[in-house]
Amino acid sequence: MMKNKYLYKILWGIAITAIFLFFLYKIQKFSLKDLISIIQKASLASIIISFFLILFANIFRSLRFYTLLMNNHVLFRNIFGSNNIYNLTTATLPGGVGEIISMFIFKKYNNINTGSAFSVLVLSRLLDLMSLSTLLFFSSLFYKFKLQSVLLAISAFCIVFSVFLLIPSVNRTFIKIVNLLLPPIKITQKIKHFLGQVEEGLSCINSFHKWIIVSSLSFLMIFLSIISVKLVLSGINIHLSFIKTVICFGIYAVLQMVPVHGIGGIGTQEAWWTLGLTSVGVPKAKAVPASFLLHGIFYVFILIIAILFGFPMIRNRPKERSIINGNFLSK
DSSP states (O other), X not given: OHHHHHHHHHHHHHXXXXXXXXXXXXXXXXXXXXXXXXXXXXXXXXXXXXXXXXXXXXXXXXXXXXXXXXXXXXXXXXXXXXXXXXXXXXXXXXXXXXXXXXXXXXXXXXXXXXXXXXXXXHHHHHHHHHHHHHHHHHHHHTOOOTTHHHHHHXXXXXXXXXXXXXXXXXXXXXXXXXXXXXXSSHHHHHHHHHHHHHHHHHTTOOSHHHHHHHHHHHHHHHHHHHHXXXXXXXXXXXXXXXXXXXXXXXXXXXXXXSSOOXXXXXXXXXXXXXXXXXXXXXXXXHXXXXXXXXXXXXXXXXXXXXXXXXXXXXXXXXXXXXXXXXXXXXX
């Protein structure tokens, strides 16, 4: 039954890809010649620098995972490898399948329970949402465009929503309410056990000091990602200010939360990038082919980083867990 569920999601992802590609080709008048022309004029130097910025952004994301999980005596190298596999699976598989696989990757290669793996991924998403929404809110204040009021409202809501859910007492209260609502039958005992693990995992931000650390890492990671997008766009002769790049990237990222994903994001990501680019004044004729390049380039970045730093972890999994004594890079 579970296998059929995942198969259905994958088939649905293929259908979504086909629909969005048809939309981009027929309605948005996508031309392969335009895409080839942009590739021929692209600046390789800008794209290479962008790759290293994404690599550093992944290091900061992994440091955030490490900070959240340090009470579990995890190894940074395994956290870094798990993060890179996580990025690849979520970028490739549709319908939350990548998230589920990533949860078990974190569990298996970092010797943590399922609840802790689930909770750290939830916290990661909430921190991403808080950081991006904050940058998007302030950027939208300084740039007037058609979607300004909509983006201000959405980003303000996302800031409040994410910060509220990051409060440990709110998490504990929510889990207690769910436990009270569960009927006293055999299967709910397993659910309650899982929720207990989740509650323990969510309580890892247990001090203001740790809150500052993980929030700072989140903002730094999002900032590097935005600069990376700006560099790639400059490399394909689309020059946007920092504020416009934040808005473009923000629209794309917010739409990524919509539970509609093609296989590898093909079709859907191009549509979200196109909307983001056209919202900040990029002509549609340039925005559509640029969206394919943005998706393709960043997917290749994710793939290369996963091959270099993710797959070796899977191939060389240590037989025993080592304990950290001061140095997060130690064995």
